[in-house]
Each structure stands twice: as structure tokens, then as C-alpha cells.
Amino acid sequence: EAGVTQSPTHLIKTRGQQATLRCSPISGHTSVYWYQQALGLGLQFLLWYDEGEERNRGNFPPRFSGRQFPNYSSELNVNALELEDSALYLCASSLAGRLNEQFFGPGTRLTVL
Amino acid sequence: QQPVQSPQAVILREGEDAVINCSSSKALYSVHWYRQKHGEAPVFLMILLKGGEQKGHEKISASFNEKKQQSSLYLTASQLSYSGTYFCGTFRGGQNFVFGPGTRLSVLP
Known part of the structure; x- marks a missing residue:
């Protein structure tokens, strides 16, 4: 069974640009979570999608947005990039419901210059 | 409002035991534990x-x-492969999943 995949692996942008990160969940999983992990730091919750709907978002500015497609894949968009947006962005998928484990993808390393 | 973890870091020799704690000021309905090895994604x-x-x-x-x-979280008879950062996590307000700051575990030969 294929795991969670993310693309691209690395992304280099300059300040003010926009970045788009993509995530494909495990087949059968309808929930997708996005997390930001700055270098050496913990996992900060960004967004949660389930069945195509945004269920909740973490304490991030509106320039962080996303969506979930009918096939349950997801996209994270970051507009007006700032230097502090440089981080590893992890996507995780799970079966529906809050009592299921999350399976993480390898992440996208975003560097903002 | 993230959970609190203790200790922040621990160093063990192979075969030793360790306990990692996770606590919250708000009611916990479920606790999730994950381990993240250096340069890898967290694993359930x-x-x-x-x-x-x-x-x-x-x-x-x-x-x-x-x-x-x-x-x-109880880690008994630790092995080198147990090294990594351990995170606990929980749902807040029913919708928002938050992780603790992590506990870094190093197992030495």
C-alpha cells in the first residue's frame, strides 16, 4: 500500500512569492492534516480537511490557505512568503474521525530567501 | 494551550528504561503518541x-x-532504534490537533 506522498520535496522561493505544496493521502483516507515544523522545533497545526471541507485551522495568518479535492488529495498555498515561513511542511492523512492514527508524508522543505 | 511534556530530553544506555510524560491543563479525551527520528517524518x-x-x-x-x-509513555529495555523525539498530541476544542513540544530521547550503546 502506498504511503502519503508530498510534492515537491524541496521548494525555494523569494520573499513575497507564493508557494503551492501538494499532498496525496493513503487510499481510503479522507482526512488530511497540514503541519509546519520550523528547524529544530515542534509540529504546529496548520489545517485539517475532511471529506472536502476545512474542519479547522491553527493559529496562522490568512495567507496560509488550502483545499481538499474530490479525490481527497490536498493543496497548501502560502501567499506573500516571509522569511520565517521557511520550514518543513508535513502532511498527514487518516481515516475519518478523531480517533485514528495519522500517517505522515516525508514533507516539503520550503526555503524562503 | 499545547500539552506539556517532560522531560525535555533524556539520555539512556541501551537496555535502560525511560518514562515520558504528557500533561494538559484542559480535559484530555484522547492522547496520541508519535516518534520522529532525525530527518524523518513522525511515526504513529x-x-x-x-x-x-x-x-x-x-x-x-x-x-x-x-x-x-x-x-x-513507557520505554523498557531501550534499543538504539528508540532514539528520536517523542511527541504527544491531542484534539483541542474538538477540531484542532495540537502536539506537545517533544521529548528528545538519545539511546547510547
Whole structure:
């Protein structure tokens, strides 16, 4: 069974640009979570999608947005990039419901210059 | 409002035991444990639910004290492969999943 995949692996942008990160969940999983992990730091919750709907978002500015497609894949968009947006962005998928484990993808390393 | 973890870091020799704690000032309905090795994505270890139900790896042992709003992860006879950062996490407000700051575990030969 294929795991969670993310693309691209690395992304280099300059300040003010926009970045788009993509995530494909495990087949059968309808929930997708996005997390930001700055270098050496913990996992900060960004967004949660389930069945195509945004269920909740973490304490991030509106320039962080996303969506979930009918096939349950997801996209994270970051507009007006700032230097502090440089981080590893992890996507995780799970079966529906809050009592299921999350399976993480390898992440996208975003560097903002 | 993230859970609090202790200790922040621990160093063990192979074969030694360790306990990692996770506590919250707000009611916990479930606690999730993950391990992240350096340069890798987090991997699921265990979910503990209110009422005593558990789901996870057989070799992992954990407890959940609902009254104290605490969970503990027990690592016995540690192996080199146990090294990594351990995160506990829980849902806040029913919708927002938050992780603790992590406990860095180093197992030395």
C-alpha cells in the first residue's frame, strides 16, 4: 500500500512569492492534516480537511490557505512568503474521525530567501 | 494551550528504561503518541482513549490518567532504534490537533 506522498520535496522561493505544496493521502483516507515544523522545533497545526471541507485551522495568518479535492488529495498555498515561513511542511492523512492514527508524508522543505 | 511534556530530553544506555510524560491543563479525551527520528517524518506509536481503550504497537506501553489529565509513555529495555523525539498530541476544542513540544530521547550503546 502506498504511503502519503508530498510534492515537491524541496521548494525555494523569494520573499513575497507564493508557494503551492501538494499532498496525496493513503487510499481510503479522507482526512488530511497540514503541519509546519520550523528547524529544530515542534509540529504546529496548520489545517485539517475532511471529506472536502476545512474542519479547522491553527493559529496562522490568512495567507496560509488550502483545499481538499474530490479525490481527497490536498493543496497548501502560502501567499506573500516571509522569511520565517521557511520550514518543513508535513502532511498527514487518516481515516475519518478523531480517533485514528495519522500517517505522515516525508514533507516539503520550503526555503524562503 | 499545547500539552506539556517532560522531560525535555533524556539520555539512556541501551537496555535502560525511560518514562515520558504528557500533561494538559484542559480535559484530555484522547492522547496520541508519535516518534520522529532525525530527518524523518513522525511515526504513529499509540492512541489512548478516555475509558481505557488503546490502539497501537504491541511493544509500546502507555497509560492515560483521565483525572490527572496525564499520559505516560513507557520505554523498557531501550534499543538504539528508540532514539528520536517523542511527541504527544491531542484534539483541542474538538477540531484542532495540537502536539506537545517533544521529548528528545538519545539511546547510547
